[in-house]
Amino acid sequence: MGLEKVCRAGVERVELQQLDNMIMPPMLSDAKDRWIWAMDGLGKFTVASLKKLRQDNRFEPAPYVIKRNNWVPRKVDILAWRAELDRIPTRCALIRRNINVMSNLCPLCSEYPETVEHLFISCEFAQMVWNVVSQWCKLGPVFAFGMRDILDGHSYVSGSPKLKKAFHAVCLTTLWCISKSRNELVFQQKHSSLQKVVGDIKALSLLWVRARSK
Numbered sequence: 001m002g003l004e005k006v007c008r009a010g011v012e013r014v015e016l017q018q019l020d021n022m023i024m025p026p027m028l029s030d031a032k033d034r035w036i037w038a039m040d041g042l043g044k045f046t047v048a049s050l051k052k053l054r055q056d057n058r059f060e061p062a063p064y065v066i067k068r069n070n071w072v073p074r075k076v077d078i079l080a081w082r083a084e085l086d087r088i089p090t091r092c093a094l095i096r097r098n099i100n101v102m103s104n105l106c107p108l109c110s111e112y113p114e115t116v117e118h119l120f121i122s123c124e125f126a127q128m129v130w131n132v133v134s135q136w137c138k139l140g141p142v143f144a145f146g147m148r149d150i151l152d153g154h155s156y157v158s159g160s161p162k163l164k165k166a167f168h169a170v171c172l173t174t175l176w177c178i179s180k181s182r183n184e185l186v187f188q189q190k191h192s193s194l195q196k197v198v199g200d201i202k203a204l205s206l207l208w209v210r211a212r213s214k
């Protein structure tokens, strides 16, 4: 009895045909192999079709995932995570939330509006701190234009995974110490010198990494 004879309705006949097609060997031809642009019905790549794909948001960037580092305390990791999300109560952030503050200027330099990027990266004080930290780590100058450059910087350092992780821990500790010196100035009118902040970064990162990395 042939398989076709047991098919009683049109739907089953169609399904059988589809099954037949699936198990049929591929048809090969003598034509030369060629690339086909699968994102367009014509199979031909054009800049216009790529542009249309972008406009249709079919190439959505993957969400940024912040890398955790268990060689620093959880609170230090959390500060970096909040900074990346722009959830640090800088003066500009407070003004955005309609909270009354005397000035939007950075308390460390009093020259530019205090945003997350300014406080941790472009402020003259922060730049001096990063310069000394990079020299201490025997690396070239730190070039950062946003928080992600700081948080991902360890990936571009040559060396073993442990060395990269240690540098990542130093970067997170640097963010922590800049934030601490900023808060001490705002809430306790306590001025921190460059030497004091860098000394704290060295002492804390060595303490934390030694204690947690075994």
Ligand SMILES: [Zn+2]
Residues within 6 Å of the ligand: 106, 107, 108, 109, 110, 111, 112, 118, 119, 122, 123, 124, 125
């Ligand atoms: Zn500043």
